[in-house]
Amino acid sequence: MRPGRIALWVLAALTAVYLVLPVFIVIPTSFSASSFLEFPPKEWSGRWYENFFTDPVWLDSALASLRVAVLVTLLSLVLGTAAALGMVRGRYRLRALVSGLVMAPVLVPYVIVGLAVYATFLELGLTQTTLGFVLVHTALAVPYVVITVSSSLVSFDRRLEQAAMSLGAGPVSTFARVTLPLIAPGLAGGAVFAFVTSFDEVVTGVFLSGPDLTTLPVQMWSGVRVQIDPTVAAVSTMLLLVTLAVFATAGLLRRRKS
Amino acid sequence: MTGAVDVRAVTKRYPGSLALDEVSLHVAAGEFMTLLGSSGSGKSTLLNVVAGFTEPTSGSVLVDDADITGVPPHRRELGMVFQHYALFPHMNVFENVAFPLRRRKVRGAELRRRVGDALEVVELGALGERRPAQLSGGQQQRVALARAIVFQPRVLLMDEPLGALDKRLREQLQLEIKRLHRELGITFVFVTHDQEEALTMSDRVALLREGRIVQVGTPQELYETPASRYVAEFLGESNLLDEDGGLLLVRPQHLRIGPPDGPGLRAVVREVIYVGGGLRIEVERPGGQRLVARTTVRPEELPRPGDEVVAHWSEHDSVNVPA
Numbered sequence: 297m298r299p300g301r302i303a304l305w306v307l308a309a310l311t312a313v314y315l316v317l318p319v320f321i322v323i324p325t326s327f328s329a330s331s332f333l334e335f336p337p338k339e340w341s342g343r344w345y346e347n348f349f350t351d352p353v354w355l356d357s358a359l360a361s362l363r364v365a366v367l368v369t370l371l372s373l374v375l376g377t378a379a380a381l382g383m384v385r386g387r388y389r390l391r392a393l394v395s396g397l398v399m400a401p402v403l404v405p406y407v408i409v410g411l412a413v414y415a416t417f418l419e420l421g422l423t424q425t426t427l428g429f430v431l432v433h434t435a436l437a438v439p440y441v442v443i444t445v446s447s448s449l450v451s452f453d454r455r456l457e458q459a460a461m462s463l464g465a466g467p468v469s470t471f472a473r474v475t476l477p478l479i480a481p482g483l484a485g486g487a488v489f490a491f492v493t494s495f496d497e498v499v500t501g502v503f504l505s506g507p508d509l510t511t512l513p514v515q516m517w518s519g520v521r522v523q524i525d526p527t528v529a530a531v532s533t534m535l536l537l538v539t540l541a542v543f544a545t546a547g548l549l550r551r552r553k554s
Numbered sequence: 555m556t557g558a559v560d561v562r563a564v565t566k567r568y569p570g571s572l573a574l575d576e577v578s579l580h581v582a583a584g585e586f587m588t589l590l591g592s593s594g595s596g597k598s599t600l601l602n603v604v605a606g607f608t609e610p611t612s613g614s615v616l617v618d619d620a621d622i623t624g625v626p627p628h629r630r631e632l633g634m635v636f637q638h639y640a641l642f643p644h645m646n647v648f649e650n651v652a653f654p655l656r657r658r659k660v661r662g663a664e665l666r667r668r669v670g671d672a673l674e675v676v677e678l679g680a681l682g683e684r685r686p687a688q689l690s691g692g693q694q695q696r697v698a699l700a701r702a703i704v705f706q707p708r709v710l711l712m713d714e715p716l717g718a719l720d721k722r723l724r725e726q727l728q729l730e731i732k733r734l735h736r737e738l739g740i741t742f743v744f745v746t747h748d749q750e751e752a753l754t755m756s757d758r759v760a761l762l763r764e765g766r767i768v769q770v771g772t773p774q775e776l777y778e779t780p781a782s783r784y785v786a787e788f789l790g791e792s793n794l795l796d797e798d799g800g801l802l803l804v805r806p807q808h809l810r811i812g813p814p815d816g817p818g819l820r821a822v823v824r825e826v827i828y829v830g831g832g833l834r835i836e837v838e839r840p841g842g843q844r845l846v847a848r849t850t851v852r853p854e855e856l857p858r859p860g861d862e863v864v865a866h867w868s869e870h871d872s873v874n875v876p877a
């Protein structure tokens with residue numbers, strides 16, 4: 297092998313290690329018997345996993361996150377698909393403005409979103425509510441759905457819709473039986489991004505959380521800030537597994553399709 | 555018989571172009587009508603106006619005397635076949651053909667029987683389980699045909715359905731489409747830019763040019779008595795001669811090449827080629843105009859490039875063309 301190639305391999309390996317390094321720290325730490333975050337652990341145990349499944353604070357926040365993320369996924373799929381259809385197919389003057397507005401939430405720093413939302417939601421009584429979280433997270437997730445669904449729509453052959461119509465399918469039937477199944481991979485990709493965006497969201501979550509409702513990432517954050525609770529490492533490990541499972545499933549589904 | 559189509563003074567204006575300019579056309583019930591024209595002449599636009607995908611700027615479309623101008627495509631009961639098949643890639647062949655029947659609430663044994671019959675008609679009976687991607691181009695177009703006729707539309711519209719196929723397959727499917735037309739007895743409106751295809755398949759041909767119909771008639775009428783120089787030149791090879799203010803058309807198979815001392819138009823041989831069992835002789839007149847003669851009989855003396863000859867024809871083989 298030429299020296300250049302060797303250097304390239306080394307660089308690639310170092311980058312890969314750098315990217316997964318946190319995982320190698322977090323997983324062993326989660327199995328520590330110590331009451332502090334400890335790496336490497338001197339003694340092993342599963343007590344922090346047990347703590348997660350028995351402590352209502354942890355369980356409640358996990359369930360809250362799950363509930364919010366599922367609702368956000370559904371809502372942002374509907375809104376994002378509708379927006380993508382309008383952006384890809386519409387012919388109107390303000391198209392650039394509309395796409396700018398739809399994409400804005402990913403460009404505006406989350407801290408600013410959190411602050412603005414906190415001020416208004418406090419007055420409306422929406423902080424610490426599922427509805428409040430769903431509204432904010434949906435705004436953050438919609439752009440990802442728009443991106444994935446748009447790219448599916450751009451490559452979609454519209455003559456298939458014309459064919460369906462000529463065969464007697466009305467607009468709803470055409471969309472449900474022809475368009476939707478064929479842009480489904482885009483929707484699936486958008487769903488994964490939307491779910492992860494919500495489930496993983498901590499910045500606006502800090503503003504909206506409180507004793508009534510705290511999402512899992514915010515609970516983890518206070519878990520290390522207030523007291524050093526190694527349950528955080530156990531939760532991280534489980535989240536890692538869940539994320540891997542989600543992406544592996546999406547990948548397998550995609551491979552089976554093609 | 556039903557399925558008469560009436561296009562009345564249809565105009566379609568796009569920003570910057572006039573795709574159809576006051577087009578009127580009557581297609582009789584059960585007729586095989588071909589819309590012929592070069593690319594951009596407005597064939598697809600006219601077909602899409604009939605199908606309901608394009609709304610005309612003005613004018614109206616009638617099927618069996620009912621005005622359908624504002625009716626959405628899915629309520630028109632017209633079959634349509636597209637150049638690139640437009641089969642649903644996520645459904646197998648059976649489900650593609652079943653699609654229009656399911657929309658009409660046909661179920662169970664009747665659904666299977668009618669899909670089976672339609673697939674038999676296009677000779678694809680055994681391929682119901684296949685996905686479109688597993689079929690050849692010709693097979694895909696047959697599925698598209700089966701899908702477009704299975705619900706017994708009054709009219710079948712086809713936009714260059716054979717355009718994506720190679721020559722052999724195209725000729726084979728031309729015959730099958732003709733057979734289908736005979737068997738079904740419904741109206742066919744067929745779009746092509748290929749004049750040979752139009753002449754061999756159609757009962758009548760409408761030739762379009764820049765959004766207007768320049769002539770409608772049987773293939774024979776268009777070929778033998780073209781209404782203008784454009785029509786004469788569009789259909790087959792033609793020799794057009796200026797003759798005191800008018801135009802005279804002599805088709806290559808009627809033009810004779812003889813020795814220079816005989817009567818006729820003086821010319822010099824430029825090319826002699828064997829084609830399809832005969833000869834194609836191209837000669838040049840003093841002004842530079844080229845004439846083409848085709849013959850299946852071999853003259854005693856084969857002309858060679860550079861030879862002085864005369865081109866002549868019998869009176870009854872020439873046609874006056876309005877200039």
Ligand SMILES: Nc1ncnc2c1ncn2[C@@H]1O[C@H](COP(=O)(O)OP(=O)(O)O)[C@@H](O)[C@H]1O
Binds near residue numbers: 594595
């Ligand atoms: N959607 C459209 N927008 C603008 N111009 C169009 C559109 N569709 C067709 N045209 C124009 O109308 C004319 C006729 O097009 P078309 O009917 O597709 O021709 P053909 O099928 O005979 O090739 C062309 O000049 C084309 O550019």
Ligand SMILES: [Mg+2]
Binds near residue numbers: 597598599
């Ligand atoms: Mg066309």
